[in-house]
Amino acid sequence: MISGFDSALTGHLFADGEIARLFSDSAVIRAMLIVEGALAKAQGEVGMIPAESAAFLHRAAMEVSIDPAALADATAQNGVPVPALVAAFRAAMEAPDHAQYAHWGATSQDIVDTAMALRTRQALSLIEARLDAALSKLADLAEHHAETPMVARTWGQAATPTTFGAVVAGWGEGLLAVRMPFDAVRRRVEVVTLNGAAGTAAILGRDAPALRMAMGKALGIAVPRGSGHAERGQMRALANILSELLQAANKPATDLLLLTRDGDVRLGGGGGSSTMPQKSNPVGPSVIGALAAHGVGLAASLQAPHWDQRDGAAWMAEWLALPPLLVATGKVMSLLRDLEIMPDVDIMRARLDDPRGLVHAEAVSFALTKEMSRPDAQARTKALAQEVRASGGNLIDAAGLAREDFTPEQRWGEAPELARAFARAVRDG
Amino acid sequence: MISGFDSALTGHLFADGEIARLFSDSAVIRAMLIVEGALAKAQGEVGMIPAESAAFLHRAAMEVSIDPAALADATAQNGVPVPALVAAFRAAMEAPDHAQYAHWGATSQDIVDTAMALRTRQALSLIEARLDAALSKLADLAEHHAETPMVARTWGQAATPTTFGAVVAGWGEGLLAVRMPFDAVRRRVEVVTLNGAAGTAAILGRDAPALRMAMGKALGIAVPRGSGHAERGQMRALANILSELLQAANKPATDLLLLTRDGDVRLGGGGGSSTMPQKSNPVGPSVIGALAAHGVGLAASLQAPHWDQRDGAAWMAEWLALPPLLVATGKVMSLLRDLEIMPDVDIMRARLDDPRGLVHAEAVSFALTKEMSRPDAQARTKALAQEVRASGGNLIDAAGLAREDFTPEQRWGEAPELARAFARAVRDG
Amino acid sequence: MISGFDSALTGHLFADGEIARLFSDSAVIRAMLIVEGALAKAQGEVGMIPAESAAFLHRAAMEVSIDPAALADATAQNGVPVPALVAAFRAAMEAPDHAQYAHWGATSQDIVDTAMALRTRQALSLIEARLDAALSKLADLAEHHAETPMVARTWGQAATPTTFGAVVAGWGEGLLAVRMPFDAVRRRVEVVTLNGAAGTAAILGRDAPALRMAMGKALGIAVPRGSGHAERGQMRALANILSELLQAANKPATDLLLLTRDGDVRLGGGGGSSTMPQKSNPVGPSVIGALAAHGVGLAASLQAPHWDQRDGAAWMAEWLALPPLLVATGKVMSLLRDLEIMPDVDIMRARLDDPRGLVHAEAVSFALTKEMSRPDAQARTKALAQEVRASGGNLIDAAGLAREDFTPEQRWGEAPELARAFARAVRDG
């Protein structure tokens, strides 16, 4: 397969069965037929097509089976699958009197976009559930390690003490912040599209609003104001929010790649090497990183404007990018949820207990302000730190202070509270 | 100047004075000093630093003048302007006893990020006001031309009749849809950052929450939960929403580049050529297109994760991208607001009145369903259209139908209502 | 299928059989086995493994059949398919004494990257052949229409006369310019990777260079200096050159979307609409546009640095992006080659023969320099053009010049020569 998501070899690495099922060719065709069926049903109700035909079409849309491969050539010819799908649907019914009423007054984009909305809704529900489960696990982890001290790093360098719980809370807050905008985007994309040939619903006439309402009700999705045929802000918003979720997940993934380098954190289920027997590679965070990078690229591919009242090129670019983006996000959420994150509290503590005491330099400099001005205290601590680095010794001793005043527990500031506040925020929903 | 925004030559083309002022070097320094002043004031109130020093620092922060160029070398050395700024601030006060309390317990990122929040708030207010003005003008335009018929195009080809008002409404709906998420993003980025060296506010101690509240109140911005030092979802959300706004504006810009090709729309204030005296180039939409493309690139540059508790590289990438992105969006909103869009209703009508009548093919095919099945009607209309294309004549005549049943007014469907619904939505806020 | 390239429904629209075959799961596994076989053969020759085992492994690598799905779970566990592949390969041989010598001293990346090089080579050969065929057709078209006059447009507006051949030559020059760097990139990526666990070939010892040479010879690819495990400039160069090719093709595609709007150019094999019988949509250029946008995004996803001596995340991002990028480029080249581009010379001519004569404004202004200074001539022509626009008439008449001096043929400058020079350049190779 061309795509790593579809490949039998790498499909489990990059995708999963639950998500993949939503994007099988038969699921795509099924979704389009469901839309045609809902349209016919609604048109029967308002009397736009005969009630009997409407009922027949609605039932047939659920029952007929259409081979995707049989539509491939016509799809390549027309640029959209719908003309061939409608023809195949009509033929499959073997009831031309009813069949003729299929797809009445709709255009290809009405069917493709509404069907995509149905599949997107399912995918976003899965993503949301996985995100919530990941948040819940991170909340537990943050709380459990609210007081597990470790070295905070800034610009990569040891900075001051923090706790592992606070670090986990930072990861979680990033994900939690996407929850609300994620819901807002769902309301924009899980919608009916029924606007006819050029967005004016000309053939549908005065009944168009009623049809949309009926379809929305039947399909469980909303009805937007205006035609979304050519203004695709909703699709860019979807791509962007998925990208934001991927990047939020890539923060813990990247930190875990840093923390697993020297054993500060171990992960369950490490990957084996083909030649190095000692290796336990951090596969989960690496896959998250790869999918996050891929997702950024996919989102970037949807930034061209759609021309006029409906566009071919920019619309097809959506078909290429959105399913992989949804799958990548779904997989990343499940990888994140399933990470077994095991901090090695001894290794973490040992880094803090660096005999030179440099990680307490800020605290030392503020302690010295009892004796001298702040700028002098800072300059003096800096000089002492350079001495300790060059010639050994301990910064706290060198500053004439007492080591027992510089335990991590005294110097981790709000770290435990950051951990607990995040856990509370998750639990309070 | 390296940037087209800063250049004296192209600064008016790509930026404007109102926005540029927000990002002058002195405005940047001013904003950082205001933050230092607000911090000192808050610390005086809780008794963390002497009240007299706090008052002195707060006043000094508003009064001292610091030369940006004098900080340039130290900024290059340290990677951040704050150490040099604090030193210059202390020196400028000429009151070491008070000066020593400046920047107490804060870290560079607290100052830089809060100052950026202040400048961002001003820029976003300007952007919002311009967006609202543009929406209001588009609402007027849509309503005025609710019944101005024109050819809708799909895949670039003449499709069916619509109205210019409906087209304008489509542009406007795309912008309107960004209003709500725009507000939501504002609430995430217009915030105090005060988290100390490694996000734990260790030196600030138990007073940290009170300090943040006081600073937020003084500066007119909110206080977030958790430290945003290293989880930068809010910055990606800002970049993405600005990009969404740019792309929403690029839809009318691109359609206007298409509509001005042959006179369907004329624009006020066209650009002159250096060699072709007849030219009136669509400069406004072109600048929008250029800035939209630039903005997509800038937003893409912010997708790498920040490492650990604070990152240098990814943070500096924000400094490089966000001011230009804000300026580009501000300029695009004012260009959009100021476009003089003049449809040539005669040219538009003439295209609809194509003597071959092909733009009514869909309507013809549905009219024929009174005599034959829908598939037959469609096939017959397709055959007739090919005949008309090859040998001349008129599709409506050829189908044995009456031309008076195929006026644009009868066939523009919901177009006028789309125009008016958008105008109502803008006015109802 | 998650990817539009792999879908049975849209696979013909976005991919093709020839290219898809190169990326089937079995082709991927086949390529990796070929690499293992070539490695064993080379190791037999230098005596690193027993000659008999080498011969056995080399033969087995061509004969065994391994089910991709059987490797899926272990691939997901290890992050790479090679450990499971080697195990399955060894098991399938049913000759443990020989099997143990498989993959001797190699690492997963040696196998995956060299196998990717083999598939890339085949894909690039197809792309190159299609590009050459497209160039040849464009050369014919340019030459045939070297003297077919049309309006040149700048900023979308009618500018001066040119010829369709010159326009086609412009498209072709853009593609031709990629030929040389394309070859240079091929030399960088069609290479053996054999560097062992950490790029030092530690287990292979002094024989490593000889092994690489032998493998390169057997596989028909080159041997690079240094290890490419972690420095991936070659992969970014590949992504960029494919993106450059896609963008070069997107120039004619975009111009054709503009030229087909009103019949200046018609395309063979237009796409049908599901509801508008008159439509003949420009599907080919639209697919090119969609794939070009998708390709830009894919290339952008490969810009993160690989960490240390080998990276997991950034490496996997290549697996996700490169096959779709190769397929997209292959498809675009065949679409470009197969476009039937039919200019309507009458419509083109009619636009030039605009009765107002404005397209000759530059020429008029230079003609007037016989009577007045250039600035005066330009100002006068500008004033006349505005009059003609407002009140009718003809610019040439108004300027007191003779219409017969302003035929397209006299005013198209180098256009015919541009067309012919391109055609010569293609034919001279």
Add this chain to the structure above:
Amino acid sequence: MISGFDSALTGHLFADGEIARLFSDSAVIRAMLIVEGALAKAQGEVGMIPAESAAFLHRAAMEVSIDPAALADATAQNGVPVPALVAAFRAAMEAPDHAQYAHWGATSQDIVDTAMALRTRQALSLIEARLDAALSKLADLAEHHAETPMVARTWGQAATPTTFGAVVAGWGEGLLAVRMPFDAVRRRVEVVTLNGAAGTAAILGRDAPALRMAMGKALGIAVPRGSGHAERGQMRALANILSELLQAANKPATDLLLLTRDGDVRLGGGGGSSTMPQKSNPVGPSVIGALAAHGVGLAASLQAPHWDQRDGAAWMAEWLALPPLLVATGKVMSLLRDLEIMPDVDIMRARLDDPRGLVHAEAVSFALTKEMSRPDAQARTKALAQEVRASGGNLIDAAGLAREDFTPEQRWGEAPELARAFARAVRDG
């Protein structure tokens, strides 16, 4: 200033004087005037304009001084600076008889693009010289540390021994590989553009080729085949090669951020913190990382096709992106050249001498193949490694092997030779 490159505060951090000078407004105007002068001179030589006027214009182009700010409004109006520049140039000469011959038959894009080529040539020369200096320093460093052992890491984990010289060579090879394509791109972009209003040089007539040759000779740049007005592959190639150079530099930068975390490498001139006296932040690699991310975004902004014979929007996007991209690359090359990279050979060695001996697991497993089959040896080593990890001890001992057979020096494979081969390649040019 809106851009961090132009800011007095951060200009030294992100840009430098040498590069900034090339992009000052006066340098831009100077370059455009030089092009106008060269055009006039060439036109005088072929008799297209009076010889005396040509000489006058050529001299005036070097002498007049035009205030960029005076052109700002007209530039914003016209979308290009050239109409106002030509008017100001003519006015400044105070010799209307000569002045009228300025810009004869050229179009704005001829001037802007050729002037950009001149500035690009200077910038690329600086970039090239800095790259060569960086390569030379890396060659020295690689050779000096060809036998400085360190742990190679894959997927972030300790893998096998390598040497620091080999690691440096990997960095250098990535940069060296860009040298040749960099030269090839220079030949494509350092060219004359002289194609007139619509790419046909209609006003220049038969003399156009001679004019281009003369201008190329005078300006020291080449003459391309065809008009590059609308086919911008050369600009995308420029953006891509700069991006490739940035990413090649970001590989050592990123590895240095990893290696400085715990002291394996120290850098000269570390950055200070505003609150933590012990900090010595890796500013250089961080700036490289920021500029590399920024550069990727800028390059991505140039991927839209130019429409028709000349485009406004896509062309202006180049003006916004290319100067910052050139400056960013120039700065990155000088940062890379100036990095003081000091490996701590003791810390590096200490990591290799991990008492558990796990870094020798691959070597142990191959040593065991003397006693058992390779799969058995691998499985046994894996089991022993797990034991050692869980219960302590040393892998080499546990495997019954002799520790003296597992020194880094015996197990670093080709590492020293990789270092030296790179150094030779740099020196051999």
